[in-house]
Structures are given as C-alpha cells and as structure tokens.
C-alpha cells in the first residue's frame with residue numbers, strides 16, 4: 001500500500017482490507033490491488049463463494065489478515081514505535097498482561113501504562129482525523145461559494161492539472 005493511495009481510503013476500507021468500485025462492480029484488495037468482480041461466483045477449495053467472500057479469503061490467505069498487514073506497514077506510515085508494534089502483536093494474539101510483561105521483559109504495570117497510552121493515542125487520532133476532515137469540508141465550501149461558474153471550470157481544470165503534474169506526495173493535499 002502506498003502513501004498516496006492511503007489518502008483516498010476511508011477508515012472502513014482500511015478495516016475491511018478492500019474497496020468496492022460501484023461503477024466497475026469490483027472488489028479491490030488495498031494491499032495488492034487484486035480484484036474480484038461482483039456477480040461472479042468463485043471456486044475456492046471446492047466450494048463456490050461470492051466475490052465479497054472471495055476477497056476476504058484472499059486477504060486472509062495472501063496477507064495474513066487485515067490487522068497484521070496494517071501492522072506490518074512501514075513505520076513512516078503507521079507512526080508506531082517498535083514497542084507499540086510488538087505490544088499490538090501480542091494483544092492480537094490474546095496474551096494477558098502478565099504474558100506480555102514476560103515476553104517483553106517489562107513490568108506488568110508498564111504493560112498497563114502502554115495499553116493506556118494506546119487508548120489515548122486512539123482518542124487523539126480520532127480528534128485529529130475529525131479536524132482534518134472538517135478542514136477539507138470548510139475549504140471546499142469556501143471555494144464553491146466564491147467561484148462563479150466560469151471560474152469554477154477554471155478551478156476544476158487547475159485542479160486536474162495539479163493532480164497530473166505534481167508528485168504523488170503533494171497531490172494528496174490537493175485532492176478533494
């Protein structure tokens with residue numbers, strides 16, 4: 001998964017591990033771009049499965065599930081420290097605080113502190129996401145209100161040009 005694709009994905013897509021293209025009627029894996037067409041029946045281990053079921057099986061088989069695929073992304077993308085990553089790994093394996101403490105060679109109270117901090121990060125990430133989404137909406141409103149129809153066309157053209165000419169890293173800030 002690339003950074004520039006990430007900006008286009010919703011939280012739901014990240015949790016599901018796939019997107020659904022309504023026009024193409026296609027499910028697409030967010031990790032490898034593999035697609036499955038809706039309306040087709042796929043054979044899987046001697047069973048017939050729907051496209052949606054097939055992509056879920058694909059994510060399990062090829063990517064070890066959504067959780068570990070997301071966790072395995074580069075540090076630059078996840079923003080997680082090695083300790084947080086390790087902790088999340090152990091939590092996914094349903095380890096108790098005591099087991100985690102032993103495995104990480106830290107005190108049980110430290111495990112609790114780490115877990116508390118993860119919850120705090122989650123709340124902060126929500127607020128940050130809401131702020132960024134609100135900012136996007138406000139920017140959009142402002143532009144639409146101030147533009148006459150002719151300018152609006154120019155604006156759309158400019159937007160297209162900037163999308164096509166800029167490095168992917170920058171286009172994520174211009175899109176939408």
Ligand SMILES: [Zn+2]
Pocket residue numbers: 029030031032033034058059062063
């Ligand atoms: Zn895939």
